[in-house]
Amino acid sequence: MTQRTQYAAPADESTNPSLVPTPPGALLSRGVSIKGSVKFLNEMRIDGEVEGSIDSAGTLTLGEHSVIRGEIRTKAVKVRGAIEGNVFVTDRCELQAGSTLRGDIEAPRLMVDENVTFVGRAKVGAGASSAQKTPSHKR
Numbered sequence: 339m340t341q342r343t344q345y346a347a348p349a350d351e352s353t354n355p356s357l358v359p360t361p362p363g364a365l366l367s368r369g370v371s372i373k374g375s376v377k378f379l380n381e382m383r384i385d386g387e388v389e390g391s392i393d394s395a396g397t398l399t400l401g402e403h404s405v406i407r408g409e410i411r412t413k414a415v416k417v418r419g420a421i422e423g424n425v426f427v428t429d430r431c432e433l434q435a436g437s438t439l440r441g442d443i444e445a446p447r448l449m450v451d452e453n454v455t456f457v458g459r460a461k462v463g464a465g466a467s468s469a470q471k472t473p474s475h476k477r
Contacts, residue, residue: 368403402436
């Protein structure tokens with residue numbers, strides 16, 4: 339008995355608008371849960387749950403279904419989900435419509451949309467990212 343494998347023709351993105359190219363970087367999908375530290379280099383999108391710290395010199399995007407319980411330290415973060423913990427960024431923090439943050443923010447730049455829940459303190463400006471920097475000398 340001979341088995342023949344037939345391959346489907348590749349989809350044409352121009353005729354199928356539901357096919358959206360995936361942005362570069364790592365993805366933690368909805369329904370996935372991690373306990374522990376998450377570290378990445380350039381970009382990451384999280385739509386699942388993380389209980390623990392997130393640490394990177396890159397950009398973090400939190401989708402609307404994301405739930406983060408722990409500290410975030412990144413270059414930049416865009417939030418559409420929920421965070422229970424402190425956020426430290428060296429460039430920009432965006433709290434987009436529908437997001438929730440229960441914790442403190444330290445960021446040189448902070449953007450907050452309407453319909454955001456933020457319970458905590460914000461330290462914004464040039465000196466705000468001092469928690470990220472290491473001391474130049476020890477005593």
